[in-house]
Amino acid sequence: MISGDNMTLDELNEKCLACRACKLCEGRTNLVFGVGNEKSKIMFVGEGPGEQEDLQGYPFVGRSGQLLDKLLAVIDLSRDKNVYIANIVKCRPPKNRDPEAQEQDECIKWLREQFKIIRPEIVVCLGRIAAQRLISPDFRVTRQHGEFIKKGDTLFMGTYHPSALLRYPENKEAAFADFLALRGKIKEMNIQI
Numbered sequence: 001m002i003s004g005d006n007m008t009l010d011e012l013n014e015k016c017l018a019c020r021a022c023k024l025c026e027g028r029t030n031l032v033f034g035v036g037n038e039k040s041k042i043m044f045v046g047e048g049p050g051e052q053e054d055l056q057g058y059p060f061v062g063r064s065g066q067l068l069d070k071l072l073a074v075i076d077l078s079r080d081k082n083v084y085i086a087n088i089v090k091c092r093p094p095k096n097r098d099p100e101a102q103e104q105d106e107c108i109k110w111l112r113e114q115f116k117i118i119r120p121e122i123v124v125c126l127g128r129i130a131a132q133r134l135i136s137p138d139f140r141v142t143r144q145h146g147e148f149i150k151k152g153d154t155l156f157m158g159t160y161h162p163s164a165l166l167r168y169p170e171n172k173e174a175a176f177a178d179f180l181a182l183r184g185k186i187k188e189m190n191i192q193i
């Protein structure tokens, strides 16, 4: 248990800044806790900070972040208004390698505390690492993107990671469809954004 019962997101962020629970702390310039509206019912979860994120201290602020912001804007979502964005690991893995299982195991404790405070109704996993961690260990983005899966009180959906879309733009159309499906789900569930 990291947080007390009434801890705010800012207080949790403060605690997280001191975290040295895995070796990723050694290479960080900034810890990247998360960004957005903590009252949001929609959360997006990526993998971990890249170079720009590490330098600036916020998630998805590099090229892939610009693409994410565009996709969000199409369905009237924005980090400045009505979503919250975080990552599976809060410190940048060296040379952007995949975060190791043990690093994810440590860091996901912080994400779970973020979930407890925000209590999102929908969580969108950006890419394989987040989807395999939060939906199922054998999740295949190419086959299962856009599917909504209920776990407890929360709906989860996995879609392409924006940096994968920059590398393979032929998947942008499918990702776009996932975002439209998300918009449909928000309407269907009558979530006020």
Ligand code: URA
Binding pocket: 046, 047, 048, 049, 050, 053, 058, 059, 060, 061, 064, 087, 163
């Ligand atoms: N990729 C991620 O998974 N997260 C970020 O914050 C930036 C790039």
Ligand code: SF4
Binding pocket: 016, 019, 020, 021, 022, 023, 024, 025, 031, 089, 090, 091, 103, 106, 107, 110
């Ligand atoms: Fe702590 Fe997570 Fe950073 Fe590891 S990656 S040091 S668990 S905040």
